[in-house]
Amino acid sequence: SQQGEEDPQALSIQEGENATMNCSYKTSINNLQWYRQNSGRGLVHLILIRSNEREKHSGRLRVTLDTSKKSSSLLITASRAADTASYFCATPGADSWGKLQFGAGTQVVVTP
Amino acid sequence: KAGVTQTPRYLIKTRGQQVTLSCSPISGHRSVSWYQQTPGQGLQFLFEYFSETQRNKGNFPGRFSGRQFSNSRSEMNVSTLELGDSALYLCASSFGQGEGNTIYFGEGSWLTVV
Numbered sequence: 001s002q003q004g005e006e007d008p009q010a011l012s013i014q015e016g017e018n019a020t021m022n023c024s025y026k027t028s029i030n031n032l033q034w035y036r037q038n039s040g041r042g043l044v045h046l047i048l049i050r051s052n053e054r055e056k057h058s059g060r061l062r063v064t065l066d067t068s069k070k071s072s073s074l075l076i077t078a079s080r081a082a083d084t085a086s087y088f089c090a091t092p093g094a095d096s097w098g099k100l101q102f103g104a105g106t107q108v109v110v111t112p
Numbered sequence: 113k114a115g116v117t118q119t120p121r122y123l124i125k126t127r128g129q130q131v132t133l134s135c136s137p138i139s140g141h142r143s144v145s146w147y148q149q150t151p152g153q154g155l156q157f158l159f160e161y162f163s164e165t166q167r168n169k170g171n172f173p174g175r176f177s178g179r180q181f182s183n184s185r186s187e188m189n190v191s192t193l194e195l196g197d198s199a200l201y202l203c204a205s206s207f208g209q210g211e212g213n214t215i216y217f218g219e220g221s222w223l224t225v226v
Contacts, residue, residue, distance in 0.1 A: 033215065042116075042202055043217035088155070090215075096168040097213060098145045098206060102155040 006089060006103040014111055019076040021106040023089030024069075030092065032072050033100070034063060037086045046074070046087075079110045114139065116205050116218035124224045130191040133221045137184050137205030143213070144186040146178060149200040149220070158201075161186055162208075193225045 007022045023032070031050045035043040047063045049056045049072065056063045062075040076083055086105040093099035117136040125131050137144050146158040157170040161180035178188040184205075190197055200220045206213040 035217070040200075040222075042118075042219040043204075045214055045216055048214050093157070093168070096160055098143050098160040098162070098204075098215065099157050099168050099170075100145070100147075100155075100204075100215060101157070104154050 006087070006106040008106060009104065010107045010109075012109045012111070013079055015080055017079055017110075019079050019083070019108055019110070021074050021087055021108070023072045023074070023103060025072075025089075025091050025101075026070065027091075027094055028067075030097075032065060033090045034061075034072075034074050035088045035090060037088065037105070039085075043088065076108075079108075081110050081112050084108060084110045116203055116216055118201075118203050118218040118221050120221060121219065122222045122224075124226060125193050126226055127193055127195060129193050130189060131193060131223060132187055132189045133201055133203075133223075135186045135188075135203030135205075135218060137186070137203075138216055141205035141207050141216075142184050143206045143208060144180055144184060145204045145215070146186070146188050147202045147204065148172075149202060150198075155202070158188065190223075195225050198223060198225045 005024050013019050033048045034046040037043050047058050049063050049065045060077045065072045086107045088102050088105045090100040090102050119134045143162045145160040147155050149155045159178045160168040164180045175191045180186045202217050202220045204215045204217045206215045
């Protein structure tokens with residue numbers, strides 16, 4: 001089974017609104033990474049948050065990590081049509097840092 | 113600096129053929145990993161290489177193989193292609209293997225098996 005599970009599976013919002021998606025994982029981790037994927041394209045790295053960090057910001061993105069609940073959230077503020085994409089959280093495998101485990105992703109549609 | 117580069121971007125193969133996909137990691141990165149993405153199974157780990165050594169392998173049949181060269185460039189090969197091998201194959205690279213190493217992905221290679 002997959003390590004990370006994103007929620008919701010799909011999200012439809014209007015430009016200017018905020019979008020929040022959540023990720024839950026099963027085992028202890030040292031870090032968690034969020035990625036964006038536009039249709040048919042590769043994964044774009046957004047943020048890496050370490051297990052000793054609770055919150056991290058990058059531009060309009062805010063990521064939180066709650067290791068006690070084994071969950072993370074990604075907030076996109078003031079969304080734009082260009083934010084339309086699938087968003088994935090990824091955690092390293094227990095046996096290898098380079099073996100990322102992904103959830104099914106959250107598909108975000110931002111309408112003008 | 114250049115990102116992770118994958119070639120070819122798109123290819124169509126016939127069942128039973130074999131295919132080789134290439135990946136050039138970000139300059140200075142020594143760790144390369146491969147993933148398969150399909151609508152049904154999502155993103156699944158294939159292999160991980162560091163300094164020319166395979167460090168980990170995912171749950172894929174032996175038809176899937178890979179290697180890494182001394183310049184960190186990597187290739188993966190799929191032999192005896194099946195229709196179910198149609199997927200987006202993604203390569204990723206990172207500087208090392210330690211905790212906190214950001215992993216960067218390429219644009220992927222779209223493989224269609226007919």
